[in-house]
Amino acid sequence: MAIEYREWREGDDLALLEIWGDPETFQASQFRSALALSASGDNGTPWRRCIVAEDVVGGIGIPVAAGVVYEASLHPERLWAYIEVDRDHRRSGIGATLLTMLRREAEQSPSGVSKLRAKVQPGTPGAAFAEAFGLKPIQSSRLIVVEPGALRLPVFPSGNDGGRPANDEDAGSDVVMDLATGSVELTDVVGRYYAAIHEWDSPGILSVGQVQKLFLDELTGAHGAIVLRAEPASAFGSGVAPSKKGRIRAFAVSYADPAQGATDQAVAAGATDVFLGHEPALDADNATEAVRDLLSLIAYQHPVVLELDDSMSALRAAVEPLLENGQARKASPETLIVSD
Template structure:
């Protein structure tokens, strides 16, 4: 094999490389392929992130590429990704690309040096990263919960009046919802701390039209009067759990139910002010409600204790289905 040459990304490289690489090895690879792009410098006014991309050529033909870029949401590490054509693997090409990416990262703004990547469990990407000093930071799974899997709980005293006070549809633009969603996200991502999430930023990321947010259901605690049990409460009870649905379709045709209905993507979480037992009870109750008539698919990280407590027993009993292998976030 002739000695390879290395250069920055050029327009048209994506088409040439996709022909050589073939189909993506899982969702993580597909996502990273979309990040392969020309070098860019950080620009707050346009939202452009710092990025460096390197391509390896064999006799003028692109055969491999790697990219490193900053994360605006999780600024303590930069994302890194390397992919090499199958017939050029195990020849040091990926290692050389990663070396060049690390070298480029030394010049990145903000002084961030640590890297992270994402790969399917058991994939070549996980093996490559592990052999080069990356260790698992987090595991994530996509799980489908079918209708009627969980028994529908009784909310409050079971009356329609109290049920409507405890379970409510909430506008995705709600300040209250945005606040809880932002604090929940920060709590379950303490392993890779996000940048400070204002209410507006949380709304933009998770609840705006651009995010694909379609609707939200919340579970509240019973309202309590500040003047004692004998005086009617004038304020709503605090928000305990939320479920945000997204309009984007889920590619899970093989996991459709008997009626062929595709599951709806749902972001399920809770108010981080709750204690562990209350959080688990709230999440389980809301999950039973939203999956009572229609299938839902949840992204479940190992750090989401209350969501795992509701979902893991269903997986063990064969009452829920995991889509594909685990996805791992690995960091150096």
Template sequence: MAIAYRQWCEGDDLALLEMWGGPETDQARQFRGTLAPSGNAPWRRCIVAEDVVDGAAIPVAAGVVHEASLHPERLWVYVEVARDHRRAGIGSTLLAMLRHEAEHSPSGVSRLRTKVEPGTPGAAFAEAAGLAPIQRSRLVVVDPGALKLPVFGDGSEAAASDQVEDLATGSVELSGVVGRYYTAVHDWDSPGELSIAAVQRLFLDELSGAHGAIVLRAPKASAFGAGVPASKKGRLQAFAVSYAQGGPELGEPADGSRGHGTKAGQPSDVFLGHEPELSAVDARAAVRDLLALIAYQYPVLLELDDSMAALRAVVEPLLAAGKARQAGADTLVVSDPA
């Protein structure tokens, strides 16, 4: 086996696909999309390993390292080697070459991170390379009716309408809370400065796939102090943004009930969070009440990071009780040590 290394060229994706076959994990499927020609806008370096047999060069492995506009404190890295060429040092050589490239990144950032599935060859390779877990993420499906519906105020429809609201995804108020929440639960890998425009682009506009949003507010408050009837909208406490395709959106009536889901009964993808300045107790209560509403009639798919304390406190008992289930394997974000 004679291995040669070169920059990524047009057509390598098809040649490697023939050698690799289908992706072994969801992470591999996602990262394969980052294999592309090296460039500087954004900065990316991609290297291919070829096995040269009888003068013919056959691509068998590839690796990429690139900067990220979101979470800029580390570089993303990915290496994949054909099954029949593993344990021959090709992956380690590619990673060493990518580390060398990383030392010259324009941002000056050289620390690497990637995503792996526990118990896979990719996880073992990352561990051997010194990458250690910094976060665990799970996809969880919450079954319909898993939580009892909350009662707001005096239990009237008017009281519920004061606190539960369909909100346009273009709302600046919503964007502010979404951005603050995302930053708060990603303190382990800072997303950097998130402007309202960036939050919109990443999470809330049509290109992000966002279809609708529902929010939970604190009870109405008086703008003029005690003794004056409350008229001011309560502060936004929790939000749920739906990325569902082909079914009712969040807040859209379905058979007379507030809910969401797909027509085939498949779970809808929802980003659920809360105002990070809430106390731990209030955050759990707000997340629980909003989850109970959106999962009343249809199943909900949530991404649950270990850093999402309030959401974990609500969802993990549902997992233990069989009212929610994990979809697929864990995902670990692994990184070079600080």
């Protein structure tokens, strides 16, 4: 076996797909699309270096492996890296050589950033490879389906006219509201929440436009949002109706398409994919209460799918007890983000 290394060329994707076959993991299916022509980073194009390993037989090179390292406009403090080697050529040093070459390329990135990160699934060859070469977990993520009625519905105050009982038909109307996905108020809290739960790998400063494009634009599949507000208070005392709504405590954005990476086909077909978060300034107990209350409402009659990261403390406090008692379950294998 004679292995030679070169830059990625047009047509390598088709040649490699014939050799590799179907992706072994969801992470592989995501990152295969990153294998592409190298780019210098000029004219707004992200910097990228992509290398192919060929098995040369009779003077003809057959692509059997590839690796890529590239800059990301979101989370710019690390470079993404991905390596895939044909099953028949593993454990022969090809992956190690590609990683060494990618690390050397990373030292020349225009941004000066050279730390690598990658996504792997525990218990797979990719995870074992990452561990062997010093890439350690910095975050884990799971897709969770919460079953209908898993949480008791909260008791909300009645509308603020001072005369109705707390369980009338308007109860909660001042604190639970639908909100347009284009709302500036919603965009603000979503952006700050995302930044807060990614302090371990900062997304940088997110503009209103970026938050909309990432989470709330029609192209993302976002088609509805509901918020849980603080109770409104009047500046003129309890006998006078408040003129302003309470601040958003928690939000839930629903998406039209099934959650990417869900391996439970029943979930993919019937559950609603939801991004659930909270005002990051809330203290831990308040944040957990707000998230739990809103989750109880959106999952009252239909199952929902949530992405649950280790860094989502409030959501974990609300969901992990449900996993323990069988009222929620994993909808996909765990994903680890590893870094050097």
